[in-house]
Amino acid sequence: MPSKSSARLAALTVAAVCSAASAVALTSPAHADSVRIHDIQGSTRISSYAGQKVTDVAGIVTGVRTYGSSRGFWIQDPNPDDNPATSEGIFVFTSSTPKVAVGDSVTVTGTVSEYVPGGASSGNQSVTEITKPTVTTVSTGNAVPAPTVIDAKSVPARYAPAGDTAASGSINGLTLQPSTYALDYYESLEGMNVQVADARVVTATDPYSELWVTVKAHEHRTPSGGTLYGSYDSQNTGRLQIQSLGATADFPKANVGDMLTGTTAGPLDFNQFGGYTLVANQLGTLKSGGLQRETTKKQSRGELAVATYNVENLDPSDKTFDAHAAAIVNNLQSPDIVSLEEIQDNNGATDDGTVAADVTVNKLIDAIVAAGGPKYDWRSINPVNDQDGGEPGGNIRQVFLFNPERVSFVDRAGGDSTTAVGVTKVHGKAQLTASPGRIDPADDAWKSSRKPLAGEFVFRGRTVFVIANHLNSKGGDQGLTAQYQPPVRSSETQRHAQATLVNAFVKSILDVQKNADVIALGDMNDFEFSDTAKILEGHGELWSAIKSLPKSERYTYDYQGNQQVLDQILISPSIRRSCKFEYDSVHVNSEFNDQISDHDPQVLRFRP
Structure with a gap:
């Protein structure tokens, strides 16, 4: 997203x-x-x-x-x-x-x-x-028509009718069936005075003074009180966006699992960012659900801890360095390797040709030390100016942080922004031709998108290959409330091409060394059940470790009332078969109104 x-x-x-x-x-x-x-x-x-x-x-x-x-x-x-x-x-x-x-x-x-x-x-x-x-x-002074109650009984379980094939899949010309489809039900109330009562918050208040609630208390509920998006047929019909016609300063600062008790009422609108929205004249009273940020388990001496964390366009002007550092040290327990996504260059969105990010990265490293963490070392490759997408001028890229007291990085010259990294066989083992290196940076699959960063690490004498990714975003996809049903996910085309290249690179390592420990991780911008994930996994070259969690705990992001997976850590067969790995999606951001990133980090612990 x-x-x-x-x-x-x-x-x-x-x-x-x-x-x-x-x-x-x-x-x-x-x-x-x-x-x-x-x-x-x-x-x-x-x-x-x-x-x-x-x-x-x-x-x-x-x-x-x-x-x-x-x-x-x-x-x-x-x-x-x-x-x-x-x-x-x-x-x-x-x-x-x-x-x-x-x-x-x-x-x-x-x-x-x-x-x-x-x-x-x-x-x-x-x-x-x-x-x-x-x-x-x-x-003047007339009684306002009583609001229509939107609740679990009134909202149908089915989400939307299939679009008319003669109209490019549009549902615009179809007669509404409000007792059959949720989207038809909401449309039948467009512009009317409606209300919800004692509704649970399923997306925290954002900077634009809006939140999401559900009127279906048991619909795919997660342990924190959110609503899980577990498949393309799990749109979750009870979700509804809440805004206010009053002052934004008075809008409640809610976290997932909080309740809007009493009545929230007002006209039902439709907007670009979420579809059907109750624009409240009357807001319920916020009751805290007591949600707390999670902390993962510390890795043991013999375990390697590898994490991924999208720090959301981090540049030196941001005020979130101390908070990110505290999350890495305290909530993630100072992983041995951290793949960071969305590290911006030294002057952020200023588009003046600057591509170096050493100021950004070192500021974070210093903040980690100040928070009581290790003195991380780091490796990355600067992108070609304005070629990797993201915020114009920001030159976002992936960066490896690693704790040199626990793990070493294998530096092998030859990697740069335009040279493709390869795999060779040395003494019967796989070896990268450059470390760090980028995967097929000239391929059209990476046009205006971040190129994967591959690195070779050694932990207790064992080589581990790590590939940091930030695949093409979902920007441009039609929303769940689109007039076209099912919605078109146009961004998948590029993401599938990218996933194909990442899988092929992993396969080239495993073809040389069948038992190689390979980790592909990062912001994949797609779900664990998606075709993108299936392409990454291939024919068993990789497996998304988030699937080791109970289904209700599989999420790293919260969007429009749906808790979902965008960030993943995928592991090679040698890691999966060992049955010695633990995976944790550490919920420190996505469910909170004071989040410092819109993504939750993840940690994998295993014995190479």
Whole structure:
């Protein structure tokens, strides 16, 4: 998943803005006389009135958004029809601060529009809106229509219908079946006043004052209180995003497993970053679940501890060095080898040709020493400027930290940013042609992406090959709430090509030395059940060690209410067969509102 940025915050404020670039183009009559909200919403996702002017649409104001560029208000008809597929609520986009208040009875004349948050290329569903409105207040102080209760009983177990093959897999033209599919149920409530009660938090509060809850307490629950995403058919229908129409300073700072007790109520919106969202007029009271950061077991004298940790665009200007150091020393128990992902160059996002990262790495090493940890040594290869993706100018790369008191690095000259590392046979053993070295850096599979870093280590006389990875991100994939079902995962194409090269390199080591200890680890940006993981594993060359954990504990990341695997440590047969390894996903970040990275680190302990 892509790291969050200021662009996301800007986009969040325009989630309901109508623009010609992202509106659904439909041919429809030029004008329609007075209609009801449920007539406009209809029983499909696209209004039959899209593009039309409608007059004197009546409703009670249920919510007002006065901030950002998405200013407007929601109205709801207090006299619903008898069709559960037709919503009784709708958003009125005003662009400027609305001159209405909750409880006003109004009539609205304007143009019906279908706005696609994120633009048509995102594949998102659209939001039915009334734009360019003329608003007449009929009366004030009216009772707001009672919120529809969203709970475990009301949300169907099935997630979404299959898209219409004649419409490129879109569900837009399908008649809603709100008692059968969760996405249809939520769509049937679009714009309406809804509520959840005593809902458990399944994604912690983020910097944009939003969190996720579940209304299904037992749906794929993890030990911490989250919700596991364990397969492509496990979308988890009880998840719902919560934002607030109030001040962001008042938004609760929640961790996974906390509860929003009492009632949380407000209009049901749809936005680019998560889909269906309850925008609350009323927020429940936060009750702590007491979640604590985890600490792994210390490796024994004869065990080698190897870890992977995505430190999220770390550069010298960041204020998280001490916190990262404390996590490595205390929570990870000072592993012997640490593969770091997203180490940026010495001036971070400044795009001036700087590629060296020695200032960044040494600042972290010094912080680790200050935290009571070992004086790590390190190895890496600087990328070619602006060729490895990530934040422009940042030149992210993988870095090996290693404790020279416990493990030694085999330095073998010849590795650089553009030279491919190979494998040779020396005295019957596998050996890298360069250490450190990069795997096939000129291959198109690595275009605008991080190249794997391979290194040769020695622990107690035994050689261990370690490959640090940061595969292509999921940026560009359609979301789970997309109008296309199943969603298209376009990023897989490049990631599969990358996984193929990594597996082939591991195979080249094992072809020379069948019993070689090989570890491929890092931010794989894909699930342990994915085709990416299957390609990495190949025909038994590697095995994802996270699968040694109980299924409910297999996660390293928390995204939109789904706890999932993005980071993995894959091991060769000699390590797996020994039955002397332990794997731990150490949850110190993903479940917490004060996280220092959006990824949890992992540790593998074994006896080479």
